Amino acid sequence: MTANFTLFLVVVFIGAIWWGWEWPYIAKLMPVYVAALPGLLLALWQLYRDASGWEKQRHEVPDKTIDMDETHGGIADKQLELRRTLIFFAWFIGAAAGIWLVGIVITLPLLVFLYAYVDGREKLLTSLAMGGVGYAVISGLFEYTLEMRWPAGLLFGY
Amino acid sequence: MEVSLLDAAVKGFANLLQLKVFAAMLVGVSIGTFTAVAPQGLGIPLVYAIMLPIVIKWEPVTGMALLIGASSVSAICAAYLPILFGIPGGAGSQATILDGYPMGKRGDARRALGASFMAGGMGALIGTFTLAAAIPLAKPLVYLMGSPELFVVVLWGLSMVAVLAGRRPVKGLIAAAFGLLLATMGQQEQSGIMRYVFDLTYLLDGISISIIALALFGIPAALDLALTRIGIEKQAAPLTGKLFDGVKDTLREWWLVVRCSFLGVWVGIVPGIGSQVVDWLAYGHAAQSSKDGGASFGQGDVRGVIAPESANDAKDGGDLVTTLLLGFPQGVSTALFIVALLAWGYLPGPEMIKRSPDIIYSVVWIQGISGIIGTLIGFGLANQLAKLAQVRYSIMVPVIFFFILTGAFSVTRDAADLLLVVGFGILGYFMRRFGYPRPAMILGLVLGSLMERYLYRSMMSYGFTWLARPAVVALLILATTSFFFAIRGRMRSAAREAEAVSGDYDG
Numbered sequence: 224m225t226a227n228f229t230l231f232l233v234v235v236f237i238g239a240i241w242w243g244w245e246w247p248y249i250a251k252l253m254p255v256y257v258a259a260l261p262g263l264l265l266a267l268w269q270l271y272r273d274a275s276g277w278e279k280q281r282h283e284v285p286d287k288t289i290d291m292d293e294t295h296g297g298i299a300d301k302q303l304e305l306r307r308t309l310i311f312f313a314w315f316i317g318a319a320a321g322i323w324l325v326g327i328v329i330t331l332p333l334l335v336f337l338y339a340y341v342d343g344r345e346k347l348l349t350s351l352a353m354g355g356v357g358y359a360v361i362s363g364l365f366e367y368t369l370e371m372r373w374p375a376g377l378l379f380g381y
Numbered sequence: 382m383e384v385s386l387l388d389a390a391v392k393g394f395a396n397l398l399q400l401k402v403f404a405a406m407l408v409g410v411s412i413g414t415f416t417a418v419a420p421q422g423l424g425i426p427l428v429y430a431i432m433l434p435i436v437i438k439w440e441p442v443t444g445m446a447l448l449i450g451a452s453s454v455s456a457i458c459a460a461y462l463p464i465l466f467g468i469p470g471g472a473g474s475q476a477t478i479l480d481g482y483p484m485g486k487r488g489d490a491r492r493a494l495g496a497s498f499m500a501g502g503m504g505a506l507i508g509t510f511t512l513a514a515a516i517p518l519a520k521p522l523v524y525l526m527g528s529p530e531l532f533v534v535v536l537w538g539l540s541m542v543a544v545l546a547g548r549r550p551v552k553g554l555i556a557a558a559f560g561l562l563l564a565t566m567g568q569q570e571q572s573g574i575m576r577y578v579f580d581l582t583y584l585l586d587g588i589s590i591s592i593i594a595l596a597l598f599g600i601p602a603a604l605d606l607a608l609t610r611i612g613i614e615k616q617a618a619p620l621t622g623k624l625f626d627g628v629k630d631t632l633r634e635w636w637l638v639v640r641c642s643f644l645g646v647w648v649g650i651v652p653g654i655g656s657q658v659v660d661w662l663a664y665g666h667a668a669q670s671s672k673d674g675g676a677s678f679g680q681g682d683v684r685g686v687i688a689p690e691s692a693n694d695a696k697d698g699g700d701l702v703t704t705l706l707l708g709f710p711q712g713v714s715t716a717l718f719i720v721a722l723l724a725w726g727y728l729p730g731p732e733m734i735k736r737s738p739d740i741i742y743s744v745v746w747i748q749g750i751s752g753i754i755g756t757l758i759g760f761g762l763a764n765q766l767a768k769l770a771q772v773r774y775s776i777m778v779p780v781i782f783f784f785i786l787t788g789a790f791s792v793t794r795d796a797a798d799l800l801l802v803v804g805f806g807i808l809g810y811f812m813r814r815f816g817y818p819r820p821a822m823i824l825g826l827v828l829g830s831l832m833e834r835y836l837y838r839s840m841m842s843y844g845f846t847w848l849a850r851p852a853v854v855a856l857l858i859l860a861t862t863s864f865f866f867a868i869r870g871r872m873r874s875a876a877r878e879a880e881a882v883s884g885d886y887d888g
Contacts, residue, residue: 250574253833254565262558319799335779343775
């Protein structure tokens, strides 16, 4: 799987070089020569390491050096992890689609209520209160106080 | 017109004398406090990512008050989780567990918290004073810097990716290259050429860094909570003992606080050391320098709380020295702070010292004042804050969703914002899963446009002769030396670890 992700990056860098190759020198200096070409070479090297299992072998000796970013810990039951991950992204993508279709003022309070009630199994009253606070923030704080005008959704005018 | 630094310091303070600035600082302080106490997975990078699209539309000082207020307090209040639950409260508060939790279990939790707030507050003030003192020292250097020198400074900042990426330097460099590539999207400022726009009007100005940061850090943090369903189910240590005993302990150990605070400032200033080690360095120093040879450490010695907390809170001042005076970030939070500064029209680094020193002093004042407020909050609300640590995932996840989507959609209020946040959220998930450091990508993204601007100006003004300018050569030597020593230190530490492990296996 790691190799697949690295392959994705290889494709991105190749695409960037392909598109930028015909640009004048001043325009392609940064994207092509400074970013994409070195990026491609490094990604190809990493692809070799992923494919040959180099990193896995090295990590058989525990490495306690500092890491810039936390890595994915996950949970022990991989099937459960996959299910929860898919559900999580379904909520998120659903919410983004909801904003596009019916507007942010309706979608976000509804998302907060539904997530708390359905996925989080909070009490109905708690979930309703959370949705209400969500509505107060999006409408009262952002729209009314900060005068931020949200665009209407594709289906509704609000 | 240039102003004297004293005038700038006064003006910097005067900038804060507005109700909205003070209100923003209080909101920031509240958010920072909650972030420090709330269950794992939240952190200041996430807060910055969420708040960025909102605050960049505010007046600069008001926005800075919120951001700096949040980060300053978050470090001071980060001791709740280690002391009460025995789990890390953030990157710089891990060592606090070793003595803080045993103190909590034996009924001295309030004493440990008192020591941590006092040490943290003193550390934050020492960090702030160092930042203030560094400005007049840096000012003469500013006049030596033109575009070529600034390019080398930015390059130096970017080279640190290889060090900061820890055990994944290649992946770090790939992520940074990807960030640099994204930074070049849109119409090129210098030539007007459209790069990677694909005839989409939305991409004319490039992709918003706020959306990318929000998605890269926000989505995986929320996913973590949803996966592990963490709230803290562990029983908290009893909140007993006296806060004031901790204050007395800290005042008695004032010399340790001073030493560890300067250690923290040093870690903050020097590129490549990273916040993850600051508490361990201070803890190790406290144990080694104690008269009993550190025998009582790990069993609830209050010095084991004082040392890491003072160093961790002083580090923020050191971070800001490099960020504001040199213009390159030390981590994700400072990278995002630079994004905000750029959006407000300030170019952090020498140009900012030259043109807007009052704003730098405003940051210094905000940092100092929020440090004091954070300490007072810690003392005043110890009991109430302890309860916040038990907020459930079912409440946290929708709240994070809410702010990510609001933050992203508020950037241009275009449906494409939503598409981007989903896309980069998925990318952030995979980057984290496969060990590609996201901060490296953000560094590339933030420094990319600066690098291109300085490189272009250097080439246009001097051709390739800028490479022979004395200040450029001096900076290149400095950057190469610092890079070399950082890499060598890292390789040695890795070799020592490997030897120790193989020794364990052999044994």
